[in-house]
Amino acid sequence: MTPGPEQPPANDPTAPTPRRVGRRPGGPDTRGAVLAAARAEFAARGYQKASMRGIARVAGVDPALLHHYFGSKDRLFLAVLDFPLDPRTVVEQIVAGDRARVGERIARFVLTLWEDRGVRERLLAVLRGAAGDEEVAAMLRGFVVGELVARIAAGLELPRPELRVELVLSQVIGLAMARYVVAVEPLASATVEELVPLLAPTLQGYLTGG
Amino acid sequence: MTPGPEQPPANDPTAPTPRRVGRRPGGPDTRGAVLAAARAEFAARGYQKASMRGIARVAGVDPALLHHYFGSKDRLFLAVLDFPLDPRTVVEQIVAGDRARVGERIARFVLTLWEDRGVRERLLAVLRGAAGDEEVAAMLRGFVVGELVARIAAGLELPRPELRVELVLSQVIGLAMARYVVAVEPLASATVEELVPLLAPTLQGYLTGG
Structure with a gap:
């Protein structure tokens, strides 16, 4: 040893x-x-x-x-x-830059990341693990809240910042499930550039209310 | 027989x-x-x-x-x-009534439905099944697109109505995953009435652009 x-x-x-x-x-x-x-x-x-x-x-x-x-x-x-990305990098990418375009930045970052098949499959494996095993879910929960949600929420000015970050997270997880697991069309085949303008207002709204 | x-x-x-x-x-x-x-x-x-x-x-x-x-x-x-709800009922609930408040109606309908532990567990079992078995995913995909997405999309006036309905679906699925599977706090403990006003603009925006 x-x-x-x-x-x-x-x-x-x-x-x-x-x-x-x-x-x-x-x-x-x-x-x-x-x-x-x-x-x-x-x-x-x-x-x-x-x-x-x-x-x-x-x-x-x-x-x-x-x-x-x-x-x-x-x-x-x-x-x-075997988590496919480092939350510190994610947070840096999200927090840096114009606050009024944070929704667009997250949408493009996440969608582009998933174009990488390896990243996508490991992310889905983590979700599948959490869905099938409460122990994995509990580990993931503590990690996500401590390392990801808290860091992004710290920069927000609206009430209930953690709840707002978690709504962003819910949309991101659900998009992965609908686009890659259930794989409904036309969502599964839509391009990143088609999806960014549809998703950006949602994520922007959760984080800054506008 | x-x-x-x-x-x-x-x-x-x-x-x-x-x-x-x-x-x-x-x-x-x-x-x-x-x-x-x-x-x-x-x-x-x-x-x-x-x-x-x-x-x-x-x-x-x-x-x-x-x-x-x-x-x-x-x-x-x-x-x-063993799907916990009938899409026809869902569509009726969603399509009926004021178009300007469809987002709020869907948010309240879905969140209230999940308060029923039995419904929630069967819904999550379906998602888990789809995540773990491509055969289940393929069945679910055909069903969701044919019975749910097509019916709701038929009443929309914006371009790419199916894609918009599927974005609603993605938020609904992701909310279930984040609230009940990963179960991050404070999202897991937030009340229906706390969540409806946060979710309604997202769903409304996808369906009517406003």
Whole structure:
């Protein structure tokens, strides 16, 4: 359960940050043990209460190793669920820029992202997992509220900002279900540029009321 | 495979229409055989191309019996999927009344319907089934487009009416997923009356552009 000699030591501050969550820390057994421990801890305690330290203890690895390879709890969680995108990037994309066009930005970002088949399939796998398993749903819930909803809601000026962000989320999830799972036509074949002007006012309305 | 003597004959025009799709025609074996045959036919041919006559043949029953007990293809399909509501009723509720308040009507209708735990669980089971099984998704797709989308779209005056109805559908599905499956707070605990004014402009905008 210790990293192999070819791996950089966990406490080397000059070691490069790995670009992908998928990089192996200390061989496949360690990565597998860490992900299994993380999954168990997230399921048992919920996303918010699970800690990097606790996960490291269950996996039998040094907490510094965990931080070194997964960076933070949210990134470890993304690896556990094989979640196709990093909410920090999403939030940056959404929050930056003209507030009056945030709805259009979200619509275009989400629709463009889903054009990537790999991203789409992993996102749908997460939704399917949540729909079929309350444990997965509970993990996802804590993560979504803590990492995504809270961050976007912090920038809003209307009453009940979390509720408004969650309505955006509901439209985004439902669009994925209707377009790719039930796949009703003509929605399934509509282009991104056809859909953006129809969706933008909805998302804009939820977030800024206009 | 013939109805028992206590059942009304299939060709008796004075026989009452059964109130529930769940009533047994000719004993449990016949009902089971009809539902199994219908499921197979819907899966093999799709909802639109499957016929009552073909289903009766596969089930080994008289087509008149099928019509007598299930009424029509859409009602038989609802029984196959254990779908919790009849789209005809939905369409009537939505289309009737002031066009300028259709968004509010749909929001209140859907949210109120889901307060019924049984309805909600069967609806989510259908969505879960579609997400996990392409055959179920394909059946649902044909049914939704043919029985629900087409009927509502027929009354709209804007361009691309089917696409607009499907955007409403996407918001309705996504709301169910976010509120009851991922169950993010505060959305999961928000009341119907809190949500109606937030959702109504979205649905209204999709259907009438205003």
